[in-house]
Amino acid sequence: MGITFRKETFRDDFTFRNSPEHIRRFPFPFHEDSYMYAVNIEPHVVGPKGSVLENLIDVDEHYVAEMQDRALVLAEDPLRCQSLPHMTLAGWDLLELLMEQQALGYPEHFTLTRDGDRWRWINRPLGIDDTFTFGDTSTLPYGPMEYITRQSQGDFCILDQRDGNLWMDAGMVTTQADWSLDFDIGMNFFEWHAPVPLAHEKGIFIRALKFLTNIQQGKPARRLNWTMTINPRLDTSPENYHKWGPDRTTVTPENVGDKVHLRVELQSFWRLPRSNGIVFPIRCYLIKMDELVTQPKWARRLHRVIRDLPEELATYKGLTRYRPTLVEWLLKLDDGSPTSPGFGPDSVF
Amino acid sequence: MAAKSIISRPVYGTLSPQAGKHHLFVADAEGALAIIGMAKNAPAGFFDGAEIVFIPGPDGKHVGSLEALKPAQFHLAPSFASLLPRLKQTLTNAHMGLRLYLSGTEGLIGQAMQVALEAGIDHTSMQTEHRGSLARRMQCVHCKGITENVTTQPATCAHCGLLLLVRDHYSRRLAAFQGVCINAEDRSEIPPMEEIFR
Numbered sequence: 421m422g423i424t425f426r427k428e429t430f431r432d433d434f435t436f437r438n439s440p441e442h443i444r445r446f447p448f449p450f451h452e453d454s455y456m457y458a459v460n461i462e463p464h465v466v467g468p469k470g471s472v473l474e475n476l477i478d479v480d481e482h483y484v485a486e487m488q489d490r491a492l493v494l495a496e497d498p499l500r501c502q503s504l505p506h507m508t509l510a511g512w513d514l515l516e517l518l519m520e521q522q523a524l525g526y527p528e529h530f531t532l533t534r535d536g537d538r539w540r541w542i543n544r545p546l547g548i549d550d551t552f553t554f555g556d557t558s559t560l561p562y563g564p565m566e567y568i569t570r571q572s573q574g575d576f577c578i579l580d581q582r583d584g585n586l587w588m589d590a591g592m593v594t595t596q597a598d599w600s601l602d603f604d605i606g607m608n609f610f611e612w613h614a615p616v617p618l619a620h621e622k623g624i625f626i627r628a629l630k631f632l633t634n635i636q637q638g639k640p641a642r643r644l645n646w647t648m649t650i651n652p653r654l655d656t657s658p659e660n661y662h663k664w665g666p667d668r669t670t671v672t673p674e675n676v677g678d679k680v681h682l683r684v685e686l687q688s689f690w691r692l693p694r695s696n697g698i699v700f701p702i703r704c705y706l707i708k709m710d711e712l713v714t715q716p717k718w719a720r721r722l723h724r725v726i727r728d729l730p731e732e733l734a735t736y737k738g739l740t741r742y743r744p745t746l747v748e749w750l751l752k753l754d755d756g757s758p759t760s761p762g763f764g765p766d767s768v769f
Numbered sequence: 770m771a772a773k774s775i776i777s778r779p780v781y782g783t784l785s786p787q788a789g790k791h792h793l794f795v796a797d798a799e800g801a802l803a804i805i806g807m808a809k810n811a812p813a814g815f816f817d818g819a820e821i822v823f824i825p826g827p828d829g830k831h832v833g834s835l836e837a838l839k840p841a842q843f844h845l846a847p848s849f850a851s852l853l854p855r856l857k858q859t860l861t862n863a864h865m866g867l868r869l870y871l872s873g874t875e876g877l878i879g880q881a882m883q884v885a886l887e888a889g890i891d892h893t894s895m896q897t898e899h900r901g902s903l904a905r906r907m908q909c910v911h912c913k914g915i916t917e918n919v920t921t922q923p924a925t926c927a928h929c930g931l932l933l934l935v936r937d938h939y940s941r942r943l944a945a946f947q948g949v950c951i952n953a954e955d956r957s958e959i960p961p962m963e964e965i966f967r
């Protein structure tokens with residue numbers, strides 16, 4: 421049985437919702453009642469059936485709507501997708517990876533057939549059936565990275581590895597938590613992370629880079645990151661900050677449950693075979709407070725995490741304006757009882 | 770996004786004579802003083818293989834002192850924009866061993882470095898020395914327009930008119946600091962504008 425794709429929007433009338441199954445599989449990012457940056461990297465291996473880790477590249481009920489939103493962003497601002505000239509080979513690597521993974525995980529929706537360099541790609545949810553020559557850009561309607569990332573959920577950065585560093589030399593970035601690919605393209609690992617508070621001082625980026633530059637092909641890794649977003653808006657780019665920023669002033673005790681969303685990024689790291697680059701998919705999951713608190717453990721824990729979040733992190737994540745309203749709302753759902761270890765809700769996995 | 774951070778912010782040094790036969794200096798205004806200072810430590814004959822390209826400040830100072838170094842070539846330009854075609858040509862046709870020395874305002878250093886990077890010269894093989902004004906070149910993240918010589922915090926975008934926080938986040942590729950709307954969440958909040966990049 422295939423996925424039933426929802427018809428929904430991430431802008432204007434914001435009809436995005438999670439089905440009950442998708443609420444239960446939400447990748448809740450807190451394994452304890454407090455949060456601080458750490459080198460939280462682990463092997464990216466398949467997880468329990470029904471979880472977001474059932475497949476290493478996750479496709480869910482929001483797939484079609486997300487791809488439509490991406491097309492709208494790109495039509496308004498083509499600079500969200502850029503690739504420096506030396507990155508085309510890495511783009512082909514990424515195309516192969518995403519086609520293989522999606523076809524493997526969801527054979528009812530995606531099919532890849534190969535006859536030497538002659539490839540046929542069928543994407544049923546988006547109504548695509550293309551035959552092309554692998555490695556020959558003239559046989560695709562876009563460059564290889566753009567072609568496949570218009571058909572894959574999440575943002576993607578492709579990093580070139582040289583001089584012991586990683587360089588952000590290509591990317592498709594339309595669902596970002598307030599950073600600009602156009603500004604950061606060409607920067608190295610330390611430079612694009614420059615705005616992050618506290619983590620540099622803790623040596624986190626030095627250790628993280630050492631880990632990433634040693635990633636082996638076939639042994640991807642992952643980590644979770646999170647922030648919060650008002651309304652289920654995917655495009656919270658700095659480019660459009662003057663358009664979505666005012667949303668942060670609209671949170672009231674009455675609408676917290678509907679407006680405030682936890683935004684979790686499942687980030688993974690994969691070595692690419694031909695280019696020796698690394699691809700960094702940033703898969704974004706949104707959940708509104710009303711949906712999240714259907715799992716009592718998550719409600720209690722989120723209350724404690726947001727209440728105690730260090731000020732620097734709250735400022736960086738842009739929570740300052742509505743944090744008190746949110747904490748007060750969550751307090752009512754926290755009876756003070758202990759929370760079990762681990763990420764999952766009390767009941768499943 | 771936090772206002773303060775410095776890892777992407779360029780770090781400038783002090784010009785010092787490098788080994789090699791071909792040296793290109795690009796400087797504006799008080800950047801001339803960096804070259805003149807360096808010349809004191811340069812071996813005899815150093816400027817025989819040197820080209821100096823200079824954009825004088827409004828006061829027109831330092832032209833004579835640079836000429837007195839007797840570089841193989843000396844070129845005066847009225848502005849960076851006017852210099853650009855020549856600089857591109859020089860860098861594209863440069864010898865493998867060309868040494869590049871950039872001195873003066875951040876805007877000059879950043880833009881000259883941008884051209885050099887595009888010509889395939891690695892940023893670590895360039896010498897830089899900051900002299901003179903701290904005025905910033907800023908890219909508006911919203912409309913992408915560049916505003917030159919920004920001295921205030923916040924600053925108004927010369928293109929779209931938004932009031933921007935001038936961040937320390939810096940792109941070598943764009944040769945610019947990032948400007949982000951400072952009152953995006955509530956336009957009625959208008960923080961006072963202070964001259965801080967002098």
Ligand code: HEM
Nearest residue numbers: 457458459460577599612613615616619624628646647700
């Ligand atoms: C190569 C892969 C990676 C890419 C492309 C990447 C990219 C980014 C970008 C663009 C930002 C936003 C910075 C801004 O404010 O402008 C960011 C934030 C951050 N990154 Fe990375 N990153 C990568 C790997 C990592 C790793 C391995 C860690 C490990 C600890 C890490 C930790 C962080 C943290 C803690 C933040 C702040 C996030 C927040 O509080 O919301 N990143 N990253």
